[in-house]
Amino acid sequence: MPEAAPAAVTAIDSHAHVFVRGLPLAPQRRHAPDYDATPADFSALLDAHGVSHALLVQPSFLGTDNRFLLDAIRARPRRLRGVAVVDPEADDLALQALADGGICGIRLNLVGLPIPDFSRPAWQRLFARVRALDWHVELHRDSQALAQAGQPVLDAGCKLVVDHFGRPGALADAGQAWLLAAAAGGRTWVKLSAAYRNWPVPSAPQARAAAERLLRAFGAGRLLWGSDWPHTEHREWVDYTAAQAALADWVPDAAARQRILVDTPARLFKFDQEGDLHAR
Structure with missing residues (x-):
């Protein structure tokens, strides 16, 4: 039986992963964890920390096999949404099935990889379908190539979420300059997450400064x-x-x-304020 929904949206974790050992792994991957991160464990963490809802992101090492992600959402359909990894050749039926399963975006995890030729017809068709489904494109890439990877997504008319x-x-590199400028277009969001992937420990001063710059450019609404x-x-x-406590350090203002x-993730990921996903 699916898990009961929380009564209301109290907080949304906009980036987490679930997996277990033994799942089929993508042929091209940077690592493969030797431990489990189960949906039940994650749900218990959300409960313990007063977080009502969450967005699950397909791990890079599972590639385009989104079955475990979909199973996790299916068990908690009112609490979870997902971001899938898809082949650019995926057809409309496959993408609609993902949407019906609680997926609200696709992820481009391009760390350590060449930037695809997004002008290819397959990519343009995929981006058109993303727009039609009212999904977003989530981008994970070192900032030096953010413009090269992110601008084609925006040019295709898609919503862009930057990991x-x-x-x-560095705080003043060209990629960050592009990102800050992209705020003016109104279709880019940024995740304040995983500071430890950017700066050596202790990372608090650098992360706080970066959050301040992003807040000035984007506002809390994006x-x-x-x-x-x-x-x-x-x-x-x-x-x-x-990880939860870090946000109060980065963004001291409670409002x-x-x-x-x-407010922002509820709209973007289509959670309603009663804690349900929009009806499918």
Whole structure:
């Protein structure tokens, strides 16, 4: 029986992953965890930390096999939404099935990979379908190539969500300049998440400065917070409690945090304020 929905949206974790050992792995991957991060474990963490809803992101090492992600959402359909990884040749029926299963976006995890030729017809068809489904495109890429990877998504008319502060190499690099300028277009969001993927420990001063710059450019209406649970390859540095507490350090204003935690992701990921997903 599916898990009961929380009574209301109190906070939305906009970036987390679930997986178990033994799942089929993508042929091209940077790593493969030797532990489980189960949907039940994640749900218990949400309960313990007062987080009512969450967006699950397909892990890179599982490639385009989104079955485990969909099963996790199916068990908790009123609490969870998902971002899938898809082949650019995916047809309309496959994409509609993902939408029916609670998917609200696709992820381009391009860290360490060449930027695809997004002008190809297959990519343009995919972006058109993303627009038709009212999905977003989530981009994970080091900031030096953010413009190269992100501008074609915006040019195709899609909503763009940039992972992990935009993965800056330095606060004033060209990629961050492009990201800050992209705020003016109104179709770009940024996740305040996984500071440990950007800066060496201790990372608080750098992350706080980056959050301040993003808040000035985007406003709380287009910023999101994510735990990045289970913090793959960085589990020794952070846990869910620390990830949640970091947002108060990055964004001291309570009203701004409310928008980042509730209002902005509820609209973008189509959670309603009673805690349900929009009816399918």
